[in-house]
Amino acid sequence: MRDAYHEELEALADRLVEMTRLVGSAISRASTALLDADLSLAESVIAADDAVDALRDDLDARALDLLARQQPVAGDLRVIVTSLRMTADLERMGDLARHVARVARRRYPESAVPAALRSTLVEMSQVAERLVAKAGSVIASQDVTAALELERDDDEMDRLHRHLYTALLHPASPYGVEAAIDITSVGRYYERFADHAVSVAGRVVYLVTGQRAEELVEPPA
Amino acid sequence: MRDAYHEELEALADRLVEMTRLVGSAISRASTALLDADLSLAESVIAADDAVDALRDDLDARALDLLARQQPVAGDLRVIVTSLRMTADLERMGDLARHVARVARRRYPESAVPAALRSTLVEMSQVAERLVAKAGSVIASQDVTAALELERDDDEMDRLHRHLYTALLHPASPYGVEAAIDITSVGRYYERFADHAVSVAGRVVYLVTGQRAEELVEPPA
Numbered sequence: 001m002r003d004a005y006h007e008e009l010e011a012l013a014d015r016l017v018e019m020t021r022l023v024g025s026a027i028s029r030a031s032t033a034l035l036d037a038d039l040s041l042a043e044s045v046i047a048a049d050d051a052v053d054a055l056r057d058d059l060d061a062r063a064l065d066l067l068a069r070q071q072p073v074a075g076d077l078r079v080i081v082t083s084l085r086m087t088a089d090l091e092r093m094g095d096l097a098r099h100v101a102r103v104a105r106r107r108y109p110e111s112a113v114p115a116a117l118r119s120t121l122v123e124m125s126q127v128a129e130r131l132v133a134k135a136g137s138v139i140a141s142q143d144v145t146a147a148l149e150l151e152r153d154d155d156e157m158d159r160l161h162r163h164l165y166t167a168l169l170h171p172a173s174p175y176g177v178e179a180a181i182d183i184t185s186v187g188r189y190y191e192r193f194a195d196h197a198v199s200v201a202g203r204v205v206y207l208v209t210g211q212r213a214e215e216l217v218e219p220p221a
Numbered sequence: 222m223r224d225a226y227h228e229e230l231e232a233l234a235d236r237l238v239e240m241t242r243l244v245g246s247a248i249s250r251a252s253t254a255l256l257d258a259d260l261s262l263a264e265s266v267i268a269a270d271d272a273v274d275a276l277r278d279d280l281d282a283r284a285l286d287l288l289a290r291q292q293p294v295a296g297d298l299r300v301i302v303t304s305l306r307m308t309a310d311l312e313r314m315g316d317l318a319r320h321v322a323r324v325a326r327r328r329y330p331e332s333a334v335p336a337a338l339r340s341t342l343v344e345m346s347q348v349a350e351r352l353v354a355k356a357g358s359v360i361a362s363q364d365v366t367a368a369l370e371l372e373r374d375d376d377e378m379d380r381l382h383r384h385l386y387t388a389l390l391h392p393a394s395p396y397g398v399e400a401a402i403d404i405t406s407v408g409r410y411y412e413r414f415a416d417h418a419v420s421v422a423g424r425v426v427y428l429v430t431g432q433r434a435e436e437l438v439e440p441p442a
Contacts, residue, residue, distance in 0.1 A: 017321050017428070064298075064302065066297055067288070067302070068294055068295070069296055071292035071294070073289055073292070074289070076291055077285075077288055081285065081305070082304075083289070084302065084305070085305075085309070088306070088309060092442060165402065168399060168402060169402070173398060175398055176392065177389050177390060177394060177396055177398065177401040178390060178401050180398040180401035180405070181386065181390070181401050181405045183391060184401070184402045184405040184406060185405060185409070188406070212226070
């Protein structure tokens with residue numbers, strides 16, 4: 001039987017998973033707002049980021065309270081410190097979803113996404129949603145193998161990100177300065193979103209194995 | 222007389238200040254590399270970021286060790302948790318300086334900065350250097366008034382950042398897609414660098430007062 005203290009520790013993980021769901025919903029809706037130039041959806045994503053921040057505040061307060069009251073050691077200490085770090089990643093992912101929504105709002109009623117780059121942005125949004133969903137599963141399952149797989153999705157995100165620049169810089173590129181600004185910004189937001197999801201998964205790896213994710217995977221050739 | 226434990230706690234602050242110095246040097250040299258299209262300087266900034274990461278690793282290991290061995294409470298606990306958060310900010314600031322240097326390297330032997338935007342970028346680099354120097358002073362002094370002043374420099378950074386977009390998007394803008402990509406990226410790096418410096422100062426405010434910086438300043442009109 002678990003005591004109240006261990007129940008509180010386990011509740012941290014549940015709330016972290018809940019935070020990944022909020023952030024996943026945010027990036028999904030922000031992407032739709034961007035791709036469909038949907039102003040009201042963009043506004044709703046921007047407004048909803050407060051809930052992510054509130055959940056972060058609540059989680060951090062619980063973690064600090066556990067540190068102060070329970071003076072945890074070893075594994076329990078690592079769970080709490082990891083929670084503090086994951087909330088920072090997830091809060092930032094919420095910000096990045098909001099940034100995507102803001103680009104949609106800024107260009108409304110026009111679309112910030114040129115037609116020829118739409119499919120790349122659709123793929124980036126899908127990879128972002130997949131990454132945050134996997135990060136949530138990994139927090140719940142503590143499955144190290146699954147955690148290490150996020151690197152592969154991140155490689156895919158990097159490839160899509162590079163493709164945006166290649167397309168913008170192509171000699172026959174029809175894009176102007178405004179599109180270059182928007183696409184550079186949005187591309188960066190998705191890429192950073194993915195980095196933070198990988199970071200969350202890496203923290204699970206560290207929590208379970210005591211080793212960094214980098215030490216457990218082959219360096220890229 | 223301080224015991225070994227309290228000496229270790231104080232050493233955290235010394236090393237955080239040292240970290241701000243490394244990061245300050247990085248952004249200063251990255252800015253020169255960018256403005257002067259200096260490839261070898263850019264390379265040296267990129268290589269030097271490992272030292273920032275190593276200092277972060279060392280500091281975090283010390284903080285976690287103190288948490289595990291000393292089971293600190295109240296003020297001491299806050300010092301340690303704040304250290305863990307500041308290293309994350311400072312490590313990211315190091316990354317952003319490296320990103321600025323990478324843009325310089327990517328465009329070499331050309332300059333990534335169009336002549337007409339040079340003065341704005343010079344100002345942004347000066348504000349960035351000032352912010353990280355002030356963040357270091359504030360960590361050392363724990364001066365809440367000084368900490369709250371960083372917001373003003375950050376407002377200046379935001380103004381300069383907006384100016385870049387205004388210049389890029391001006392109807393008579395002579396800039397092409399490549400300049401738009403570079404300036405959008407670099408502008409974002411400086412702006413994020415400034416945000417993290419403000420965050421470091423805000424953590425000092427929280428450490429000393431238990432209140433968030435936002436609660437101690439008038440909301441903008």
